[in-house]
Amino acid sequence: MKQPKPHQTFKIGLPLFFALLFSCNAFAQTKILDSLLNQLAQHTQKDTIRVGYLVNAAWNMTHTNPKDAFKYVDEAIEISNQLNWPRGSISAWRQKGNLYYVMADNLNAMDAFQEGLKIAQTSDHKMLEASLYGNIGNIHADLKQNQKALENYFLYLKTARTLQQRPDEARALTNIGLVYGDLGNQDVGIAYLDSALVLAKEEKNPYFIAGIINNLGIMYKDKKAYxxxxxxxxxxxxxxxxxxxxxxxxxxxxxxxxxxxxxxxxxxxxxxxxxxxxxxxxxxxxxxxxxxxxxxxxxxxxxGNMEEALTAYKNHIQLRDSVLNEEKKAELTKKEMQFQLEKQQVEADEEISRQRLVKNVAIIGGILLLLASMIGYMLYKRRRDALDQKKLADFHTKVAETELKALRSQMNPHFIFNALNSISDYVVKNDVEMANTYLLKFAKLTRAILENSEKKWITLQEDLELIELYIQIESLRLQNKLSHTIKVDEIIDAENTLVPPLMLQPFIENSIWHGIANGKHPGEIDIHIKKEEDMVVCIVDDNGVGRRKTLDVQSDKNSMGLKITKNRLDIISELKKVKGSIEMFDKEQGLRVELKLPLELRF
Missing domain, CATH: 1.25.40 (Serine Threonine Protein Phosphatase 5, Tetratricopeptide repeat)
Incomplete structure (x- = not known):
């Protein structure tokens, strides 16, 4: 069975504080929220005091009812703009970003944080500006962009220490420690967390203390200091x-x-x-x-409690699938964000530059003509670069979408539940040995697919082992009605040759489900790997009922799997500048598929 999944770290969030209002206590939020809502009902005048109440009310709803909190921050932004009050606008935009962040909507969170940052950088609110760097650092950390995360966290830490803001210093130290832990440097991470814990205890904040101590447990577990x-x-x-x-x-x-x-x-x-x-x-x-x-x-x-183990594993699979659906969506969103964030950063920098330029033009009007010519050239170059970046972003978005769809297609829900039902049948029949064999193979395959889902290339040897395991499981399900051979030409070094993971799986699945499973005679699948010039040729040959007899019954999932494989091949061809191909040949009995991939070597 699979080993328990990685631990959960706790980044320390960035609550809001107004000088004219009391600070929010995370452990009396219900009482504080009721008080704030009463104050809002009584204080209807649209001034800075109401803005403070609105933002603090939204903060108290962050982890309990974030969707309903947006109306409060939107009103706070509107009033602050009417009053031309930068501090209120910055705080409201930051809290709006926090709401999106806890709802896992990182794209809108980044938009909100950058809106606040634009205002902060043109006003004298250094601590608010620094805290926004902390917020942006959290998003980069989620995307595993660790260097960018550290840059933002250290900016946050520097300002917090300069202004002697202990709570902000503790948050920055904690998040820096977590990034170092993620980079595998637990000793440095522990040092930062220990410093944060000292400050948290001085502040007597139970949420900070509990979160930091839990993260220290993670660090020592990773060091195997159990x-x-x-x-x-x-x-x-x-x-x-x-x-x-x-x-x-x-x-x-x-x-x-x-x-x-x-x-x-x-x-x-x-x-x-x-x-x-x-x-x-x-x-x-x-x-x-x-x-x-x-x-x-x-x-x-x-x-040795196999029935209880199987029941627990079924519950895990059922719940995990609902989580994975969201995680896969998040995975695609994160990959898209890696390009969107760059675009957003350029737009934010352009807006900040524009505002500063307006001030500079007012001061140095005498050199307006020279500046105009320079700016014209810069705008032309920036537009040209932006168009190039958009083309690249579109291509990489296609890559991200195809990779995610490929991950989804590799774990067919019908295959998972058929496998689990087969295991259950063996258990009911008291065939514990066969149930255990089936369960071990299924768990090994599931783990291997999930582990390889993040890899763009694996060795041919590893890929063939996955295919071998997949065919064995399907053969067990079909009660050994299926036989197969795998042949690799001697000229090919399987341990040194790289291929995209599970490119052949959709064709083998097609052979089994639509060519062999419905046939009346034993099925055979022959897999042959050979080299032709600078290409690796992968051949799948079956003796099933053939393509013509299955056109009316092939599933959407199968068609989607073949379409995804073609998209993956197109992407590889574009990246390697070598044209791959997929060809299908109808036989008198069965189907032959030839997949040609660019030859890629590990060494």
């Missing part, structure tokens, strides 16, 4: 429970279960997984429920 990791996770769980921070408590309980599993403490791991599952259900955290079920599946399997 006993130290257990101590920090337990501290985080105890403090979160005491302060009723169920979000952190659920994560800490699951993490305690994973570390105990790594230490071989199966009973304790099971107990923590069950506690984490109960807490995750209470706060309706679907992803962590899936995490808990996966942990319970692994523990039960190691304890």
């Amino acid at each position: 006993n130290t990791s257990l101590e920090y996770y337990q501290q985080a769980a105890d403090l979160a429970k005491e302060s009723q921070i169920k979000y952190i408590e659920a994560s800490a309980l699951n993490s305690l279960g994973k570390v105990n599993l790594a230490l071989g403490n199966l009973d304790e791991a099971k107990s923590k997984a069950e506690e984490g599952l109960a807490m995750s259900k209470e706060i309706n955290a679907v992803e962590w429920q899936a995490d808990s079920w996966e942990l319970l599946s692994t523990v039960n399997e190691q304890q």
Whole structure:
């Protein structure tokens, strides 16, 4: 079965503070929100005081009801613009970005943060400007753009220290530590988190303290210092429970279960997984429920409780699929953002430059003609560069969409549930050995596909092993009605030759489901890999019913799989400047498919 998924880190968010209003306490938010809404009802005058109430009300709704909070920040932006009050506008735009961020809408979050940053950079509000760098750093960190994240976090830290703002300094230190941990430098990450923890304890903020301690547990777990990791996770769980921070408590309980599993403490791991599952259900955290079920599946399997392991694994699969659908959408969004953010940054820089230019023109009007000619050239060059960037962005968006669709197509839901039903049948028939064999093969294939989904290239040897495993599982499902051969010419070094993962899978699936499964005689699939000049030729040959007899019954999924494969081949051909091809040849009985790929070597 799959090992438990990676841990969940907690970036420290950026709450809003107004000098004329009290600070928000995260553990009395309901009471504070009621008070703020009463004050808003009483104070109807559109002034800076109302703006403060509006923004703080929206902040208190960030983690409980973000959708309904937008009307408050939008009114705050409108009033601040009417009053020409930069501080109110910056704070409102920043809070609007926070609302989008907690809703996982990073594109709109970045737009809001950059709107606030444009205003902050043309006014004298250094701490607000610095905090926006922290917000933008969070988005870069989510996109794994670690260098950009660190640049923004260090700008935030520098200003916080200069202005002696301890809460902001603690947030910056925490997020810097998390980025270093993500880069694999846990020792540096721990040093930053320790510094943040000292400040958090001085501020007596339970949410900060619990989140930082939980992150320290993650760092020590990654260092394989499991006993130290257990101590920090337990501290985080105890403090979160005491302060009723169920979000952190659920994560800490699951993490305690994973570390105990790594230490071989199966009973304790099971107990923590069950506690984490109960807490995750209470706060309706679907992803962590899936995490808990996966942990319970692994523990039960190691304890020999195969029926309980299978039930837990089915629950994990069901919940995980609902999470993965969103994660896959997020994956495409993130890939698109890598291009959109550059475009947005250019637009933001242009707007800031334009505003500064207006001021400079007023001061140095005597050289207006010279500046106009320089600006004209710059605008021409910028437009030309923007057009080039748009063409590149469009191409990479096609790459991102095709990669994501390929990931979806590789895990056909019908295949998953047919496999699980077959396993269930073996369990019902008390054929535990065959159920275990089927389950191990299925888990190995699932893990391998998910691990390779992030890779653009894998070795031919690895790809053929995946295909071999896929055919074995389908052969078990068809009760050994299927036989196959895989031949690689001696001239090809399978361990040194690179191919895109699972390019042949849609054709093999087509052969099995539409060529062989419905046939009356045993099926055969022959796979042959050979070299022709600078191309690798992959041949799939079957003895099924043939293409003509299956045209009326082929599924949309199969057609989509073939279309995605063609799109992937087009992209590879464009990148490598070598034309690949897919050709299909009808035989007297069966179908022959030839896929030609550019030869790519690892060394």
